[in-house]
Amino acid sequence: MTRQLKEVMVSTRRAKKMKKDTVSVGLKLQQPIIQVPQNIISVSAQMIQQQGALQLKDVARNASGVYFGFNSTAFDNSAAIQIRGFSGYTTLNGMPRHQNFGAVLDDPAMFESVEFVKGPAGFINSVGEASGIININTKTPSQKLMNFEVTGGSYSLGRFAFDVGSEVKEHGFSYRLNAAYQHQNSYLDELRTDKYVLAPVVQYNFSPKTYIIAEYDYLRGESRNGSDITKIRSEAETLKDNIHSNYSAANGLPLTYYQTQTARLLGVHKFDDNWQLTSQSQYTSAPLSAWTTLSSETYTGVEFSDNSGVTNRLSYNSKAAGQTFTTQLFLNGKFKTGSIRHTLLTGGDFTFSRDSLVNNFGMYTFPFYQERLNYGVNRDSIAVLDPAFRSRFDNHTKYESVYAYDNIQLVKQLLLTVGARYTWYENKVTQNLSPKIPLRNNNFHQNAWSPRAALTFLVDSATSVYFLYDQSFVPQSGLKAGSTINPDTQKPVGDPVDPQRNNDLELGIKHNWFGSRLLTTINGFHTVKRNVLIDDIKNASLGFKRQIGSYTSNGIEVDVLGNITSSLSVSVNYTYVNARITKDTIGSPLVGFKLPGTPQQIINTWVQYIVPIQRTNSLSLSLGQMTLVKRATYARDVNLADFTKFDAGVTYNAPRYYIRLIGDNLLNKRYIASGDIGDGYPIPDVRNYYFIEGQPINFRISVGFRL
Numbered sequence: 191m192t193r194q195l196k197e198v199m200v201s202t203r204r205a206k207k208m209k210k211d212t213v214s215v216g217l218k219l220q221q222p223i224i225q226v227p228q229n230i231i232s233v234s235a236q237m238i239q240q241q242g243a244l245q246l247k248d249v250a251r252n253a254s255g256v257y258f259g260f261n262s263t264a265f266d267n268s269a270a271i272q273i274r275g276f277s278g279y280t281t282l283n284g285m286p287r288h289q290n291f292g293a294v295l296d297d298p299a300m301f302e303s304v305e306f307v308k309g310p311a312g313f314i315n316s317v318g319e320a321s322g323i324i325n326i327n328t329k330t331p332s333q334k335l336m337n338f339e340v341t342g343g344s345y346s347l348g349r350f351a352f353d354v355g356s357e358v359k360e361h362g363f364s365y366r367l368n369a370a371y372q373h374q375n376s377y378l379d380e381l382r383t384d385k386y387v388l389a390p391v392v393q394y395n396f397s398p399k400t401y402i403i404a405e406y407d408y409l410r411g412e413s414r415n416g417s418d419i420t421k422i423r424s425e426a427e428t429l430k431d432n433i434h435s436n437y438s439a440a441n442g443l444p445l446t447y448y449q450t451q452t453a454r455l456l457g458v459h460k461f462d463d464n465w466q467l468t469s470q471s472q473y474t475s476a477p478l479s480a481w482t483t484l485s486s487e488t489y490t491g492v493e494f495s496d497n498s499g500v501t502n503r504l505s506y507n508s509k510a511a512g513q514t515f516t517t518q519l520f521l522n523g524k525f526k527t528g529s530i531r532h533t534l535l536t537g538g539d540f541t542f543s544r545d546s547l548v549n550n551f552g553m554y555t556f557p558f559y560q561e562r563l564n565y566g567v568n569r570d571s572i573a574v575l576d577p578a579f580r581s582r583f584d585n586h587t588k589y590e591s592v593y594a595y596d597n598i599q600l601v602k603q604l605l606l607t608v609g610a611r612y613t614w615y616e617n618k619v620t621q622n623l624s625p626k627i628p629l630r631n632n633n634f635h636q637n638a639w640s641p642r643a644a645l646t647f648l649v650d651s652a653t654s655v656y657f658l659y660d661q662s663f664v665p666q667s668g669l670k671a672g673s674t675i676n677p678d679t680q681k682p683v684g685d686p687v688d689p690q691r692n693n694d695l696e697l698g699i700k701h702n703w704f705g706s707r708l709l710t711t712i713n714g715f716h717t718v719k720r721n722v723l724i725d726d727i728k729n730a731s732l733g734f735k736r737q738i739g740s741y742t743s744n745g746i747e748v749d750v751l752g753n754i755t756s757s758l759s760v761s762v763n764y765t766y767v768n769a770r771i772t773k774d775t776i777g778s779p780l781v782g783f784k785l786p787g788t789p790q791q792i793i794n795t796w797v798q799y800i801v802p803i804q805r806t807n808s809l810s811l812s813l814g815q816m817t818l819v820k821r822a823t824y825a826r827d828v829n830l831a832d833f834t835k836f837d838a839g840v841t842y843n844a845p846r847y848y849i850r851l852i853g854d855n856l857l858n859k860r861y862i863a864s865g866d867i868g869d870g871y872p873i874p875d876v877r878n879y880y881f882i883e884g885q886p887i888n889f890r891i892s893v894g895f896r897l
Contacts, residue, residue, distance in 0.1 A: 213230060214303065227656035242852035242892060250306075320664075371384075379434050415565070588615070694716070713746070746765070860884070
């Protein structure tokens with residue numbers, strides 16, 4: 191007897207993969223992350239979406255040692271990145287966007303993944319900070335999709351984003367289009383922001399092994415009634431005033447805008463399974479015009495420096511234009527010499543950038559009262575600039591570089607990495623500090639070798655132990671007081687400064703757990719930066735610099751990222767950093783100073799658990815935490831106050847839609863997100879705090895559709 195069984199539907203609710211196992215094409219290395227002798231954390235688009243990230247700094251919580259420092263603007267600013275106590279910077283698809291004066295914008299609508307590369311990485315760029323970089327990989331054609339998301343939240347947040355694309359064909363065209371619009375008011379009075387994103391991508395496959403990608407990214411951020419979110423307060427007032435007070439805002443200032451346009455062309459040809467040639471070029475333009483107000487008494491941010499409760503404000507406009515063109519050509523290959531296997535990377539790159547900055551101060555002043563903040567000003571008068579107080583800076587920079595790196599499998603479990611990069615650098619700087627000071631033109635030429643060597647021991651297929659020695663080269667522009675005296679002025683003649691040289695030593699262990707769903711990395715590092723520049727106080731009138739000697743950063747990093755089970759995912763990291771000045775060429779009391787802005791410890795967590803509902807739906811519960819401990823300042827042995835904030839999220843997931851609620855700073859804690867401390871200026875006789883305050887408790891809810 192035969193019976194007809196009823197239809198049975200089997201479905202699973204697995205957590206999407208939160209980490210990547212390989213690096214992107216932009217990082218050039220064709221190795222699994224477990225084999226790369228460096229701490230590299232690659233965060234997937236799924237993790238970024240899970241956390242509801244709206245800025246790059248929201249993504250940075252997933253990697254140890256990364257901290258967004260002082261940023262006075264209402265938008266994300268990569269110039270504020272700190273990694274392991276030193277400055278970091280971003281690359282886009284492995285290509286630099288050098289902007290000396292401009293500011294590049296980013297948005298998660300473009301992010302396919304974000305890679306945090308800790309330590310020097312000469313295999314990526316001509317110039318490498320000792321700290322590391324953040325590499326953003328943009329979305330390209332992959333599969334047929336049509337996704338829409340609408341977000342609303344605190345402070346009039348409204349955002350709409352969509353992502354549509356086609357499958358990649360073996361032969362022919364495919365596409366991807368991302369766009370977003372976002373409006374949000376600041377928690378600070380009067381400040382209003384808008385953001386526009388458009389990112390079309392077209393790919394053409396000549397064959398499965400040969401293709402080209404053409405991409406254009408347009409981002410524009412606008413703020414009204416000002417641009418500066420910095421607070422200057424006396425110690426007694428810090429975090430005790432009205433949190434919404436915005437001394438820099440003026441309802442009548444011209445529009446502030448930051449704009450970034452990027453065009454990229456990528457070509458890839460695989461000769462066979464062992465050899466691949468890649469060429470990519472990128473042009474970036476990043477103009478900006480930022481308006482704010484300053485105190486006319488000190489020409490700093492607005493503060494009340496006496497007991498009258500009144501100050502006079504004037505407008506300040508900073509206008510910059512930056513263009514960068516870079517092109518890269520590199521070859522990846524695998525071959526054998528006898529029984530020894532080689533994985534080769536060799537290539538060259540060229541980068542040219544042109545940047546300009548013009549600073550202007552307003553002609554007129556406007557009284558401002560602390561007891562009754564009067565934000566309104568005359569729109570016509572505040573936009574008038576004083577030609578007698580104007581400065582201009584121009585930079586023309588060129589990098590040329592060649593490199594070769596070989597990853598050699600000496601025996602089955604032992605890998606030796608050796609290689610180097612040679613870089614040529616040219617820079618022309620023009621300065622016009624004011625109409626009364628003549629133009630100063632300086633040309634700088636520097637070049638350097640940057641060697642790299644590492645040993646990796648593969649304990650098994652899931653575990654590696656590595657030791658790395660890496661150097662990086664950071665060219666520097668400026669003059670130092672030389673031993674030659676000008677007979678006419680009896681003042682020293684300037685000599686070009688030396689380039690900054692950085693050494694990094696690392697020892698680490700990596701392990702993949704649960705079938706490569708979870709990666710843990712534990713490593714220690716010792717990084718030294720030599721020839722660091724500071725202002726030469728003795729020869730300040732000549733604009734000379736002084737190379738003080740060495741900065742040293744020692745520390746430990748722990749990273750845990752991925753899925754423990756099909757329902758549980760985690761992102762946990764811990765950093766301990768001791769970053770300080772260890773050598774001064776003239777033996778000044780700077781030795782022993784902690785590097786300002788550097789937290790001694792950073793602790794981040796984000797845990798998500800998926801609860802099944804019915805057959806195909808689920809409920810995701812998330813909890814996050816961020817802690818910063820002992821953030822150094824310019825005031826010796828005085829730290830910014832520690833803080834811990836908690837975040838949480840709830841997401842209802844169905845096959846065709848989702849609803850996500852994110853809560854930030856749930857305990858509504860007032861804290862300094864970043865900043866510094868100075869004594870006696872601009873408010874005399876007291877300790878001054880220059881800082882960005884963290885947002886009060888806020889929520890955002892997103893509804894997404896998958897069509």
